[in-house]
Amino acid sequence: MTSNSFGRFAMAALLTAAAWIAAAPAARANPEAEAFTQRVIDEGISILRENGHGGDPRHTKFHDFIVKYADATSAAMFTLGPYRRGASQADIESFVDAYREYEFSLYARSLDKYKDKALHVTGSVDNKPGDVTVATVVQDDRSTADKALRIAFRLLGSAGNYKFADVQIEGAWISQSQLEQFRSILSRNGGNIPDLTREIKQQTDRIVSGR
């Protein structure tokens, strides 16, 4: 084989390899994240199924469970949008604290509805390193496959150190909805984050009290 033909062969081999790599799907499944998600879901549902009422150890246990596994800070900062620029650290910290309690009240309320149903992990997508979306379905005995509720969880972190950052229900991300709501309020109040924090706290109180 002459040097010219070897060169052409090597180039063809390189181009073929490059094309194969480029054609490989960018998103892959993440079995560790899927196993983690199923385990956490099962743990959360078992807490909710314990006999008890709000305000008792079950409530505290579930609160600790949410704090342990949820990354409220990432979602909170996202929902502030561009209004977080120039905001004081104290205002942001107050907002994040209020957001955390708001999220807990939402999760506690929503997950309580599913405690008698089964949530099964159906797959996952690696969005980028440290960012995974895990898909689940909620089914009860009467629902068929096409009536199963699709819920996806967005995890940030790595194997052994994941946190739940967002939830998607039937294609709609909760954080995106919150972003639009909070931005709407901030645009009307001149970007006043403490005012937004107060509104979130009031809404949390309403949710908790059942009003």
Added chain:
Amino acid sequence: MYAFRRVLIIATTSTIALSAPSARAEDKAPAAPPPVVTAEQVQQQDENDPFEGSNRFFFGVNQVLDEALLRPASVVYKSVLPEFARDGVRNLLNNLNSPVIFANDLMQGEGDRAGTTMVRFGINSTVGILGLVDVAADLGYPYHDEDFGQTLAVWGVNDGPYFYFLIMGPSSARDLTGFVVDRGLDPLTYVGWGNNYQWVPITRAVVNVLDLRSRNIETLDEIERTSVDYYASIRSLYRQSRADAIRNGKPSPDLPNFDSGGGVTATPLNRQNPDTQ
């Protein structure tokens, strides 16, 4: 309108950048300040709700009408009809919509889904007693919905500005166009023309609204109870669910961008047809 405004913002910032004097070592001129895009501009660009004032007004009116009429009626409907009967009504309504779904499956180039729709219509209209029983789903032909608004999205048409209409509820320029075209594609539209059968399409529309409302009583109550801005919440959920429908439920490459400095999504949802990716 949205596309023009976005071009204007980009053009303005580009003009500022291009008009900055080129720096030469001997000039030592200070660099031009970066163009300022305010939070409000970013918000207007992302939300595309130029008629928010009137939209919020009609949203408020709809809330009053819903509380006074539609919600109570749907509660009665739900309590009077047992679940199997309501499922039968929904199956029948879905079956009646098959010609519209089939046409849009074809226009989107979804041959397999068009075939499923055709098989479903044939089975359910006969064995399924005019569609009251969804026999086809049990045989492995699940229901799916399509409309011309989704078809326009697949063809590359942007959704345009957001609207909230009295009675109709949330929509967009694209979906409104799709709604009109679908009425033209629907054979039942022509049943009542020029004769005494206008009550057929009207009854179907009323029952459809009632049935849908009855299936979403708790969901909408929950969204309202947990929202700090119910209008903005409905707007966001409408757009995201439409984008999900256009993708036929496939995962979207657009994710809320938790890394961005200002929290703004890098690729805003529902813009420039990420719906179809």
